[in-house]
Amino acid sequence: MPKGSIPGERYSPTQPYSTGMPVIGADPLSERRMWGVSMFDQLWCRVAFRKLRYEGDMTPPSLEGTLQWPGFYGGMNWGSASVNRTNDYLIVNDIRLAQILRLVPRAETDRILGEPKVEGGAGHDGINPQAGAPYGALLTGFMSPLGVPCQNPPFGTMTAIDLKTRAIVWQKPLGTTQDTGPLGIKTHLRIPIGTPTLSGALTTGSGLIFYTGTTDYYLRAIDVRTGKELLAKRMPVGGQATPMTFVSPKTKKQYVVVTAGGARQSLDRGDLVIAYKLPD
Template identity: 55%
Template sequence: MPAIGTEPLSEKRMWGLTPIDQLICRIDFRKARYEGEFTPPSNRLTIQYPSWLGGMNWGSISVAENLGYMIVNDTRVAIWNRMIPRKAYDEAGVKRGGHEGNAPQAGTPWGIEMGRFLSPLGIPCQEPPYGTISAIDLATRKVAWSMPLGTTEDTGPLGIATHLPMPIGMTTRGGPITTSTGLVFIAASQDFYIRASDVRTGDELWKGRLPVGAEATPMTYISPKTGRQFMVISAGGNSATTKKGDYVVAYALPQ
């Protein structure tokens, strides 16, 4: 099966909204330790890519069995980490622990600092896309199509929304579903949309605006009473914005 989103990082791939932004990212990359995807952590600042934000670890995949396609979404954001000797870590009282923060690793000789490998403007240092959706032809085991997923409409530098729907591809959290007629439904991105695409070509056929982001996988069902098909998504907000909610949104074709 093909690898998706695993092209090694390089200084040439460092990117920025401004020349200074790019320069700082290139300098930081040159100073860091990076030997490819299996670079082990050490007491020197080390880059990990793919990172614990992705590849394809959010939302699983969907297989359109009758059409012979597997649909996958992925995330492409590097992280940095650095191992700190136990005594120094404890004495420094390193904070920001949690799902994406530092880890004390109690009972071992080391704690670890870590974070996303970002530019001064808070944008991933490597070139976009930062998230894609792809289809694998299961007969040939080759990528049939792949494209960026999501826009910058609801996010931007320093956490300020650009309101510009630039389709550069944003990190994805939540998976796709497929239908027997050849549709792919997915939200998962950092803008507030759920989209329907053609499973054979990737062409976007429809999108619906959500009240907040949806880091979830949609579901679909047919009402046993009316025979009408519904598609439902839980929208609670995403990690890229401060806009949160508690919504369950349902869609259906007109009666």
């Protein structure tokens, strides 16, 4: 494993890796994988990549700036995975966003923490105090000046893994650019580039996957056997929570219920609980 240069830190010469299951969305980065919506931000990202320290997924934090990949939002996220018991498929969604991690000496960290707070921001980005440690941690997204991820898409996928063979059955980009875009401007184009995904998936015994955690505002129904999108129902705002389902004891109809509070990094917010009745 690569060694760090922070005084007083201890660095292990080895690290364990899990085996026997597929690795999702963690292929090593390279300058060739730097991407942009124009040749200018692609060039910017390539230069930035060369300036950052990156020696694989166990590259330790540094004072100069370390490229963290997978980033601190994922691969998999807090929504976790879902198991379809009918065919023993594990359903996994992931986030593919690189981040920059820079250690900040204690005095500078305290100075930054004492400055007036700026409203907004993106999730965990910014200074993290690490109280009691000699360094704070400054986290920023590895983004181009246009606000587009520097590494190539997809930025989120859904994967089905056969738990009997431990092999990938299918893997597809999840989400479109309809409600996102450069400089935070919505493209209004349903380009299936694959967006970062939050929350988990709901799978049903009949072989459907329901999902809302993309950055575009849709409830999706997906065929668990093939990954084919069967339904994309537009919601007023995005969702970040795992859907649930129930059968009404009175009508015997099945419903899928979602909460729609707004997709991460979106200015569109809501406080909705929406129930959709499934066809007979």
